[in-house]
Amino acid sequence: MTFKEIHTQFHLKLDAEYGKNEVDAMFFLLSEQFLNKKRIDLSLTPYNMLVDIELSQLTEALNRLQNNEPIQYIIGTTYFYGLEFKVNQHTLIPRPETEELVSLAIESLKPHHVDSDKINILDIGTGTGCIAISLAKLIGNAHVFALDISSQALKIAQENAALNAVEVSFIETDILKETNWTENFKNIQFDVIISNPPYVRELEKAQMKDNVLNFEPTSALFVSDEDPLIFYRAIAKFASEYMKPNGLLFFEINQYLAQETKKMLEMHNFETIEIYQDLSGNDRMIKATK
Ligand SMILES: C[S@@+](CC[C@H](N)C(=O)[O-])C[C@H]1O[C@@H](n2cnc3c(N)ncnc32)[C@H](O)[C@@H]1O
Incomplete structure (x- = not known):
């Protein structure tokens, strides 16, 4: 699957719940994390094929978001007062x-x-x-x-x-x-x-x-x-x-x-x-x- 195709999947499955802009924000946050690339680089190469691990990470994240899990738990971190904090289901x-x-x-x-x-x-x-x-x-x-x-x-x-x-x-x-x-x-x-x-x-x-x-x-x-x-x-x-x-x-x-x-x-x-x-x-x- 290409990067563009999984992006489309996110919109198809999540727009109704989260809205288009929020889905874009979440998708690029997850992509930056799993593909370790900046949003601009990802946007410039939308037809790149994803390797298996990238595809399975993004697909799993999509399933978890469909299940209403907060994105912070999926990524494992958040920001507070300009500082990075790890989070998990116990916090x-x-x-x-x-x-x-x-x-x-x-x-x-x-x-x-x-x-x-x-x-x-x-x-x-x-x-x-x-x-x-x-x-x-x-x-x-x-x-x-x-x-x-x-x-x-x-x-x-x-x-x-x-x-x-x-x-x-x-x-x-x-x-x-x-x-x-x-x-x-x-x-x-x-x-x-x-x-x-x-x-x-x-x-x-x-x-x-x-x-x-x-x-x-x-x-x-x-x-x-x-x-x-x-x-x-x-x-x-x-x-x-x-x-x-x-x-x-x-x-x-x-x-x-x-x-x-x-x-x-x-x-x-x-x-x-x-x-x-x-x-x-x-x-x-x-x-x-x-
Ligand atoms: C509303 S959360 C606040 C977490 C964090 N300070 C924040 O602002 O995001 C309340 C915290 O109190 C802790 N807590 C609950 N009962 C407690 C108790 N009896 N004694 C000490 N801590 C407790 C919970 O484990 C949880 O981490």
Whole structure:
């Protein structure tokens, strides 16, 4: 089969679901990856015959896309905050909203950049490590810690730290188990705690697309309808014990629960609690001072 013929197959099988432009973007991304050539070179030689391995890789990718699998899992990498991150079925695919959370943290921490003292930052529920690694890359004087309950996610996060040439102290633990706290953080006080914890209620599943529901890890996304703030409450309590006075807490939040999350933080005596909107205008982040 020629390159042009497989390109046509992609359009025939995927245009209805993804639209022509998106299919082109995905096709060339996959082709660049599997054929190891730039898009311009591929476009200039459309009638080249594909060798068996190239054809089978592109055909398999086409089948997976037809099955609604996110392209990031097929390629195995994505970009976040201008950095490359490996992803797999054990990690959430980093989202643009979370880049906004990282921006908010970096902006808020600018005054600390001039301070030569190290600041301790903890990312709770690190997944691919996207938040922790971006902060380690951009904040020179930070000692970044990152925890997750999933050993498989932490394995990818460790690979991502190496890929991006930063040091992050990774910890495997369940943040909801208070008995783990002293064990892991006996002599540490944090200047900054940041988290994008699971926050989607079961009742919101109906609004979600198959590519998320069928492929992304359930444990990274969902909380019960009865107690949707379970992670925020645990982290607020953790922060009141393991964060320095005047320390900063950053959360990505469920847009429908912004006021409840703010109230919960007030009950834990946090101050100057501010809600921020993402680029789509949804309440998506909270910053609070201890
Ligand atoms: C919404 S994902 C965020 C991943 C990543 N920080 C990001 O922003 O793309 C939530 C993460 O929390 C982790 N997690 C779930 N339950 C946890 C628990 N009880 N303790 C620690 N981490 C947990 C999941 O494994 C997942 O990696």
